[in-house]
Amino acid sequence: MPSRNGWWMFLPLVAFIGLAVLLATQLGRNTEELPTALAGKPLPTMQLPSLMRTGSEVSNDFFIGHWTLLNVWATWCPTCYVEHPYLMQLAEQGVRIVGLNYKDDAGKAREYLAKYGNPFVEVPADESGRYGIDLGVYGAPETFVINPEGEVVLRYVGELNDRSWQQRFAPVWQKEAE
Amino acid sequence: MVAELGHFCLWLALALAVLQSTLPVYGYVSGKPWLQAVARPAALLQWLFLSIALLTLAWAFYSHDFTISYVAGHSNSQLPLGYRISAIWGGHEGSLLLWVWILSLWGLMVSLLRGRVPTDVHALVLAVMGMIGIGFLLFMLLTSNPFDRNLPWFPLDGADLNPLLQDPGLIIHPPMLYTGYVGFSVAFAFAIAGLIAGRLDPAWARWARPWTTVAWAFLSLGIALGSWWAYYELGWGGWWFWDPVENASLMPWLCGTALIHSLAVTEKRGLFRAWTVLLALMAFSLCLLGTFLVRSGILTSVHSFANDPARGAFVLTFLAIVVGGSLTLFALRAPVLRHRAGFEWLSRDSFLLGNNLLLLTATFVVLMGTLFPLIGEALDIKISVRSPYFNAFFVPLTLVLMLLLVPGMFSNWKKQDGKALLKRLLWLAPVSVVAGAALVAFSDGEMPFVGVLAVIMVVYVILAQLSDWLQKALAFRVGLLRGAGRLTRAYHGMLLGHIGLAVIVAGVTQVSFREVERDLRMVPGDVIEVAGYQFAFSEVVERAGPNFDAIRAIVPVTENGRDIVTLTPEKRTYRVSGQVMTEAALHSNFFRDLYVALGEPIDQAEQAWAVRIYYKPGIGWLWIGSLLLGIGGFLAASDRRYRSKSSEQADAIA
Numbered sequence: 035m036p037s038r039n040g041w042w043m044f045l046p047l048v049a050f051i052g053l054a055v056l057l058a059t060q061l062g063r064n065t066e067e068l069p070t071a072l073a074g075k076p077l078p079t080m081q082l083p084s085l086m087r088t089g090s091e092v093s094n095d096f097f098i099g100h101w102t103l104l105n106v107w108a109t110w111c112p113t114c115y116v117e118h119p120y121l122m123q124l125a126e127q128g129v130r131i132v133g134l135n136y137k138d139d140a141g142k143a144r145e146y147l148a149k150y151g152n153p154f155v156e157v158p159a160d161e162s163g164r165y166g167i168d169l170g171v172y173g174a175p176e177t178f179v180i181n182p183e184g185e186v187v188l189r190y191v192g193e194l195n196d197r198s199w200q201q202r203f204a205p206v207w208q209k210e211a212e
Numbered sequence: 213m214v215a216e217l218g219h220f221c222l223w224l225a226l227a228l229a230v231l232q233s234t235l236p237v238y239g240y241v242s243g244k245p246w247l248q249a250v251a252r253p254a255a256l257l258q259w260l261f262l263s264i265a266l267l268t269l270a271w272a273f274y275s276h277d278f279t280i281s282y283v284a285g286h287s288n289s290q291l292p293l294g295y296r297i298s299a300i301w302g303g304h305e306g307s308l309l310l311w312v313w314i315l316s317l318w319g320l321m322v323s324l325l326r327g328r329v330p331t332d333v334h335a336l337v338l339a340v341m342g343m344i345g346i347g348f349l350l351f352m353l354l355t356s357n358p359f360d361r362n363l364p365w366f367p368l369d370g371a372d373l374n375p376l377l378q379d380p381g382l383i384i385h386p387p388m389l390y391t392g393y394v395g396f397s398v399a400f401a402f403a404i405a406g407l408i409a410g411r412l413d414p415a416w417a418r419w420a421r422p423w424t425t426v427a428w429a430f431l432s433l434g435i436a437l438g439s440w441w442a443y444y445e446l447g448w449g450g451w452w453f454w455d456p457v458e459n460a461s462l463m464p465w466l467c468g469t470a471l472i473h474s475l476a477v478t479e480k481r482g483l484f485r486a487w488t489v490l491l492a493l494m495a496f497s498l499c500l501l502g503t504f505l506v507r508s509g510i511l512t513s514v515h516s517f518a519n520d521p522a523r524g525a526f527v528l529t530f531l532a533i534v535v536g537g538s539l540t541l542f543a544l545r546a547p548v549l550r551h552r553a554g555f556e557w558l559s560r561d562s563f564l565l566g567n568n569l570l571l572l573t574a575t576f577v578v579l580m581g582t583l584f585p586l587i588g589e590a591l592d593i594k595i596s597v598r599s600p601y602f603n604a605f606f607v608p609l610t611l612v613l614m615l616l617l618v619p620g621m622f623s624n625w626k627k628q629d630g631k632a633l634l635k636r637l638l639w640l641a642p643v644s645v646v647a648g649a650a651l652v653a654f655s656d657g658e659m660p661f662v663g664v665l666a667v668i669m670v671v672y673v674i675l676a677q678l679s680d681w682l683q684k685a686l687a688f689r690v691g692l693l694r695g696a697g698r699l700t701r702a703y704h705g706m707l708l709g710h711i712g713l714a715v716i717v718a719g720v721t722q723v724s725f726r727e728v729e730r731d732l733r734m735v736p737g738d739v740i741e742v743a744g745y746q747f748a749f750s751e752v753v754e755r756a757g758p759n760f761d762a763i764r765a766i767v768p769v770t771e772n773g774r775d776i777v778t779l780t781p782e783k784r785t786y787r788v789s790g791q792v793m794t795e796a797a798l799h800s801n802f803f804r805d806l807y808v809a810l811g812e813p814i815d816q817a818e819q820a821w822a823v824r825i826y827y828k829p830g831i832g833w834l835w836i837g838s839l840l841l842g843i844g845g846f847l848a849a850s851d852r853r854y855r856s857k858s859s860e861q862a863d864a865i866a
Contacts, residue, residue, distance in 0.1 A: 046490060
């Protein structure tokens with residue numbers, strides 16, 4: 035164990051500083067506003083059957099030309115029941131919402147919308163959950179903001195309510211007006 | 213109201229942590245013993261308030277208080293009681309509370325069991341632990357409060373605990389692991405206190421040693437439990453994946469193993485002082501690094517908590533302050549560590565130095581393997597580090613470690629006579645080679661050369677422990693059992709630890725080279741033979757669990773017409789989250805596990821299923837070996853010399 039000069043005692047500190055700098059740069063990467071790999075990218079290719087208009091398909095074209103909320107929901111998701119009234123309220127205010135019915139039973143989903151009201155302009159059904167994988171969905175509910183070019187602008191995991199709308203969605207949504 | 217009580221207790225604990233970390237240091241500097249005396253009651257009260265906070269959260273889970281975001285996110289009205297309790301540490305915020313509570317528990321133990329540690333050093337140790345507590349309490353209160361309310365819009369029911377975590381193994385794995393992790397904070401605190409007080413002599417090593425050994429034992433058990441859980445719950449039949457989070461727990465373990473060996477040298481010989489202190493600082497720093505990696509979301513893993521850069525930034529800052537500060541202190545206090553005493557190259561001292569270098573190399577290998585993806589990202593190249601990289605290093609490192617372990621044990625401190633050492637190894641080496649080769653030859657299955665080598669090493673290490681024990685016990689000349697009774701607990705702990713290592717290596721060798729894995733398409737009525745066992749896929753039935761629906765396959769297993777067991781692997785769909793989980797079915801005995809997992813349905817009409825069947829020899833030895841490590845650690849830490857007064861006098865004589 036050399037201890038005469040003492041300079042080596044600083045080696046661990048120097049090594050640690052190098053490591054800390056590396057970690058800090060990586061952290062910087064993640065501090066992006068949008069925690070999704072899809073940020074700024076077009077919505078993954080969608081080709082899903084419509085729940086309400088049997089026989090027709092919903093594709094990416096449906097999102098072109100309008101600002102749209104893409105809400106991932108299911109009848110097995112308790113939080114979806116909670117946020118449903120708020121979605122109704124948004125729809126009344128003229129917000130265009132597409133409801134991706136995720137890993138659900140078509141019959142139950144129709145019943146749900148009949149019972150609680152339908153805030154969605156269109157309901158693509160992702161019964162297998164395949165499209166959810168393309169979107170990188172954790173679970174339901176999740177809500178994405180899609181711009182008129184059909185690109186993902188924001189991803190929000192969890193319940194959509196007045197608080198999350200004001201904090202996260204409103205700043206993005208207002209760009210539409212400008 | 214209950215949540216507010218818990219929240220309030222966290223702030224009180226923070227206030228106490230601030231008192232505990234500032235007043236004793238001021239008292240030490242200004243020489244006021246009454247200020248130093250604040251540390252002990254502060255630690256006690258901190259534990260008390262954190263216990264109340266933990267109970268509060270438990271109550272919230274018990275009573276389904278979904279107004280609390282954390283409860284709503286990790287529980288559900290259908291969740292069985294046991295999992296509602298373990299859900300306390302099923303997510304980021306709650307596991308952090310458990311972390312801090314365990315830290316306070318260690319603080320309480322240190323404050324109660326002062327032993328012969330001088331009051332001023334003892335107060336400094338508690339002060340350092342208080343500082344760590346401040347960091348984690350602030351982290352919790354500022355970025356991840358488990359008591360945050362979801363008001364006024366709270367969900368009617370919770371989102372349920374991740375089904376992966378709904379498992380008995382997960383009830384005890386995190387507390388064990390955290391107890392180990394956090395336990396290294398005591399060694400860390402002793403190192404800092406020793407640096408400040410300028411006392412890093414053999415007596416210091418004796419104070420720090422039992423704490424370190426207990427922490428190491430808990431960490432060993434915690435890692436083994438995690439591996440066991442991954443093995444039977446993830447349904448892949450694997451037991452170690454070199455996943456970043458597993459690596460995060462392995463690094464402090466490797467470094468801690470080096471530390472308990474180097475503490476032995478410092479205690480017995482007063483050597484390796486700087487080295488020992490550095491290892492103590494590193495072991496805890498690696499624990500913090502692990503925490504950072506898991507909670508910052510910068511690495512993806514099966515275990516990751518939610519990706520949150522604010523949390524990452526906080527932990528990184530904390531890491532920089534704690535590690536940077538302690539390493540600076542280490543560099544500045546270098547003169548304190550200066551100690552001149554020589555040792556011959558052939559001595560236990562130098563063998564233990566070899567042990568330390570090997571273990572640190574292993575730590576470095578894991579660190580690099582874990583950080584490669586980050587380095588790659590920084591340089592914009594995609595690198596995937598998988599098991600071949602780790603195996604390429606770990607196999608030779610482990611074998612060399614085992615090879616050197618035996619002469620190290622057989623050698624004297626300071627200076628060992630080469631001829632005497634050779635004489636003891638001369639019978640052991642050929643016996644091990646012959647016995648090891650015979651074991652491989654007379655058991656079923658192929659084994660490559662490296663496997664044979666590993667078996668020989670296992671035999672060699674175990675025989676060495678037994679022969680050393682016999683020789684030492686008989687040397688008292690009072691008969692074997694009474695002689696063994698005179699050997700210390702620390703010595704027995706060491707033997708158990710080494711045997712545990714050998715047993716683990718034996719298990720890994722068998723399962724790596726002799727497991728049989730079959731991926732099959734089966735329809736009811738099919739029978740398949742795997743490793744001498746007949747697995748019959750007899751029927752598929754449906755079953756409803758408390759919060760899931762399951763499809764269950766009935767698989768009777770026979771061995772040449774003799775019934776062994778009926779295995780019932782399941783595919784579970786959890787009602788709330790809709791997640792589908794594979795619940796593997798196992799049958800274990802001393803020699804092997806039979807493991808059946810139900811894959812995906814292939815054909816609904818025919819009821820055809822993808823089925824995975826494994827025959828896993830020696831897998832149970834991993835858990836037995838790990839248990840021996842844990843028991844060995846506890847035994848060694850309970851040695852009389854850490855409690856009795858006589859050793860202090862022995863120091864004076866030495």
